[in-house]
Amino acid sequence: RQRGPALPAAVGALCRALPPRARPAPDTLRRARFDRPQASLDFWKLLYVLLKQIHGGKWTESDAIGAQVRFVKWALWYQGYGRPQLQRLPADGSAGSRELLLAFSWLLHCPGLLEQLLARNRVQTGDQTSVCTCEDDLPESQEGTSEAGAEGRVDVRYLQWLHGRLRLQWCSLHAQHQEQCKLLHKIHLFTSGSHMDQNLGHFSVTEADLIRHPENYKQLLQLLESETTQLEAFLEWKQLEAVYWQWMETVLDDMAEEGNMCESQDADVEKRRLPEVTSCCPWAAKLAGQMDRLSRDLLALQEQLHQLVAQRKAAWWEKVR
Amino acid sequence: RPSPKELEELELLNRALEKALKVRKSILENPLEAQRARGQKWAAGKISSKGVTSKQGRSHRTAAGASAREVSAAAEPQETPGLSESAPNEQQSFSGGDSAAVKNSTVAGKQLLDAGKKSCGFLGESSKKEDAAGARGRSTSPGTGTLQEKGCQLKLPLPYRKVYSRNSRAWERCRLCQTSADAAAARTRFMERIQTTVSFPSRHRLTPSPAEIEEELRGLQDVLFHLRKYMEAEPADPPTLQGEYESLLTLEGLQSTVSQCLQKLQLLQEDCPGDVGSCSPACVPARGQTCDSADMLAVPLLCYSSLQELRDLFALKLQVSMLHQEIALQKVMMAELLPVLEARPWQEGSAGLFRAIHSQLCEGGRRFPVLVRDELLD
Numbered sequence: 001r002q003r004g005p006a007l008p009a010a011v012g013a014l015c016r017a018l019p020p021r022a023r024p025a026p027d028t029l030r031r032a033r034f035d036r037p038q039a040s041l042d043f044w045k046l047l048y049v050l051l052k053q054i055h056g057g058k059w060t061e062s063d064a065i066g067a068q069v070r071f072v073k074w075a076l077w078y079q080g081y082g083r084p085q086l087q088r089l090p091a092d093g094s095a096g097s098r099e100l101l102l103a104f105s106w107l108l109h110c111p112g113l114l115e116q117l118l119a120r121n122r123v124q125t126g127d128q129t130s131v132c133t134c135e136d137d138l139p140e141s142q143e144g145t146s147e148a149g150a151e152g153r154v155d156v157r158y159l160q161w162l163h164g165r166l167r168l169q170w171c172s173l174h175a176q177h178q179e180q181c182k183l184l185h186k187i188h189l190f191t192s193g194s195h196m197d198q199n200l201g202h203f204s205v206t207e208a209d210l211i212r213h214p215e216n217y218k219q220l221l222q223l224l225e226s227e228t229t230q231l232e233a234f235l236e237w238k239q240l241e242a243v244y245w246q247w248m249e250t251v252l253d254d255m256a257e258e259g260n261m262c263e264s265q266d267a268d269v270e271k272r273r274l275p276e277v278t279s280c281c282p283w284a285a286k287l288a289g290q291m292d293r294l295s296r297d298l299l300a301l302q303e304q305l306h307q308l309v310a311q312r313k314a315a316w317w318e319k320v321r
Numbered sequence: 322r323p324s325p326k327e328l329e330e331l332e333l334l335n336r337a338l339e340k341a342l343k344v345r346k347s348i349l350e351n352p353l354e355a356q357r358a359r360g361q362k363w364a365a366g367k368i369s370s371k372g373v374t375s376k377q378g379r380s381h382r383t384a385a386g387a388s389a390r391e392v393s394a395a396a397e398p399q400e401t402p403g404l405s406e407s408a409p410n411e412q413q414s415f416s417g418g419d420s421a422a423v424k425n426s427t428v429a430g431k432q433l434l435d436a437g438k439k440s441c442g443f444l445g446e447s448s449k450k451e452d453a454a455g456a457r458g459r460s461t462s463p464g465t466g467t468l469q470e471k472g473c474q475l476k477l478p479l480p481y482r483k484v485y486s487r488n489s490r491a492w493e494r495c496r497l498c499q500t501s502a503d504a505a506a507a508r509t510r511f512m513e514r515i516q517t518t519v520s521f522p523s524r525h526r527l528t529p530s531p532a533e534i535e536e537e538l539r540g541l542q543d544v545l546f547h548l549r550k551y552m553e554a555e556p557a558d559p560p561t562l563q564g565e566y567e568s569l570l571t572l573e574g575l576q577s578t579v580s581q582c583l584q585k586l587q588l589l590q591e592d593c594p595g596d597v598g599s600c601s602p603a604c605v606p607a608r609g610q611t612c613d614s615a616d617m618l619a620v621p622l623l624c625y626s627s628l629q630e631l632r633d634l635f636a637l638k639l640q641v642s643m644l645h646q647e648i649a650l651q652k653v654m655m656a657e658l659l660p661v662l663e664a665r666p667w668q669e670g671s672a673g674l675f676r677a678i679h680s681q682l683c684e685g686g687r688r689f690p691v692l693v694r695d696e697l698l699d
Contacts, residue, residue, distance in 0.1 A: 077531065078530065078531045078532050079530055079531075079532050080529070080530020080531065080532065080533065081530075102515065105511065105515075106512075106515060109508055109511070109512050111500065115495075115618055118495070118618065119618060123488075125485065129623070129634070129635070129638070131623065131634075131638070133638075133641050156658075156674060156677040156678060156681070157677065158324065159654075159677075159681060160677060160680070160681060160686055161327070163650075163681065163685075163686040164686065166646075167686075170639070170643055173639060174636065174639055177632075177635040177636070177639060178632055178635065178636070180635070181628065181631045181632045181635055182628065182632075184631065185628040185631055186468070186469075187468065187472075189472075190467075190468045190469045190472030190473070191468070191472040191473065191475060192472075192473060193473045194472065194473055194474065194475050194476065194477075195477070196477065196482055196485070196486065197485070197489060199622060200622075203472075203475070203477070207477060207481075208468070210477065210478070210481060211475055211477060211478070214478050214480075214481070217481070221480060221481060221484050224484045224485065224488045225484055225487075225488075227488060227491075228484070228487050228488045228491045231488075231491035231492060231494070231495050232491060234495055234498075235491075235494055235495060235498055238498050238499075238500065238501070238504070239501070241500065241501070241504035241507070241508070242501065242503040242504040242506075242507040245504065245507035245508045245510070245511045246507055248511050249507075249510065249511055249514060252511070252514050252515060283531075284593070287531075287534070287535065287538070287593065288593070290538060290542075291538060291586065291589065291590050291593070294538065294541060294542055294545065294586060295583070295586055295590075297545055298545060298579055298582055298583050298586065299583070301545065301548060301549060301552070301579055302576070302579045302580070302583070304552070305552060305572060305575055305576045305579060306576065308552070308572055309569070309572050309573055309576060312565070312568065312569045312572065313569065315565075316565060316566070316569060319562065319565070320562075
């Protein structure tokens with residue numbers, strides 16, 4: 001159970017393998033192990049940024065600590081982290097670094113987490129497009145439009161006009177996309193065979209511009225370099241991972257000794273289904289609504305099939321008689 | 322009657338158009354810009370004309386004046402120093418000659434004239450450059466020649482190549498990297514301990530996390546979608562007896578699947594967590610997660626084999642996005658407009674309103690039904 005020389009290396013590698021803006025100092029983790037309050041704010045921030053990245057949400061440097069704390073608590077709960085002590089941590093982020101360290105390690109257990117973060121933040125040098133057909137997150141604005149008239153009424157013709165304008169935008173977007181395709185294709189076609197990466201074969205728009213104006217792309221090169229450093233840290237981390245988990249077990253040992261153990265075995269009985277609680281959270285309400293709708297649709301389909309099958313069966317027996 | 326906002330937007334549109342017109346004019350008036358514009362036009366002409374050689378370029382010299390607009394000249398101006406050098410010379414030769422005519426001519430006329438003169442000067446120069454090219458080697462110099470000619474011989478600058486190669490090798494190593502057995506074992510031990518000793522109540526019975534619940538729900542919704550399609554795909558009247566039997570079996574299969582789904586949904590509803598804890602107003606569903614594939618570090622290459630494919634890809638993506646938006650709009654419109662139909666008693670002038678609502682809800686705002694008053698003759 002001794003620390004050994006590998007631990008600082010492991011912690012350091014882990015920190016360097018995290019994305020640039022979610023990169024803690026190794027000291028933060030060490031302080032958190034001893035539940036030092038100074039490390040709490042940094043840890044909240046770390047978890048906030050990581051979870052925002054996982055959830056695809058937006059965040060800014062200036063997001064208040066209260067909002068960070070709320071979001072982290074929710075996101076961890078959403079992922080299935082059931083430890084109530086976390087939920088009870090103060091909302092000003094002043095304490096709980098050890099709890100947060102625990103939660104952080106729990107997040108890490110998910111094997112693909114670091115890889116997922118690496119892939120998401122990958123430096124783009126090529127021409128990209130996604131083939132994901134998932135619904136875009138359309139803003140669910142409950143606020144009425146600002147165009148409401150004096151009595152809060154809107155002329156339906158205004159609606160028609162807006163709709164027409166929207167269609168016009170779509171058309172011009174389409175035209176621009178097509179133009180972009182044409183130009184992309186030209187660059188790809190004319191530079192094919194020139195790229196040193198055989199898999200790609202041709203240049204991207206960025207690379208073609210890089211040839212003409214290399215001085216504009218110093219930052220790109222820097223980004224690529226630091227990404228390479230990050231990847232090498234990841235590889236180092238993979239070598240030393242076991243040391244980290246053993247260290248985390250000592251944290252659990254400490255907590256067990258301090259009596260921070262399983263609080264209530266019967267807590268889960270309470271935590272079971274409380275369908276009337278849906279009003280307190282928009283997420284839960286939305287989920288409940290979706291489930292209800294699905295249930296109705298399934299029942300309707302079941303009814304339809306039932307009738308259809310009955311019909312067909314009757315017809316079948318007629319024929320076969 | 323247009324609202325003030327609409328008027329404002331029309332105003333903005335007008336101004337934007339005017340600005341665009343001004344910009345065009347100023348480009349044509351500014352000789353250097355005009356040369357660039359011409360150069361681009363020439364480049365464009367070149368790309369479509371397929372492999373014009375320097376010999377052809379020379380022969381175009383005489384025709385350049387007349388056809389400067391269409392442009393099949395082989396010159397390549399932009400980045401080369403020759404451009405800035407020849408321009409002042411050109412101007413001087415102009416002012417020597419029929420400057421009055423030049424000044425008085427229309428913008429278009431000036432361009433033609435410039436183009437004519439220009440092509441003479443440039444063709445010679447660039448063809449000279451082309452001849453000397455072999456000796457000099459053109460690995461890194463841009464601009465002498467179009468992308469089409471030189472594209473396959475271009476090389477990325479060395480610093481970039483180095484950094485890029487190191488980067489791709491690192492990615493490859495990461496992709497191939499496996500978790501060591503010790504690490505996996507240590508991790509599992511930690512997870513077990515944290516779950517059993519340090520109060521993770523809900524995990525005792527392996528209830529799914531909210532994220533997993535959402536995932537399951539999405540899966541069920543997908544299944545419903547496919548079941549419906551299969552049901553509709555079954556022929557209404559199969560021709561053969563065998564076909565009818567098979568169809569019947571399929572439908573019964575669908576029935577049992579629906580029952581299973583209903584059961585799963587019920588379990589899921591039970592698993593739905595009652596205690597939502599501290600709910601954040603910024604609840605963001607983890608949509609992105611479901612899209613990630615197993616091999617996250619592989620190079621995501623999307624290959625296309627023709628321009629048409631690329632265009633289709635973009636067009637279809639846009640179409641999907643548009644359809645999503647239309648669906649969302651439809652939902653909102655139904656919520657807003659249907660109550661209007663139900664609520665009021667039918668007034669005399671409502672026909673127009675009904676028509677508008679019908680058009681929005683049922684025709685996507687694209688078509689307007691014709692309302693005909695049916696005059697019954699008593």
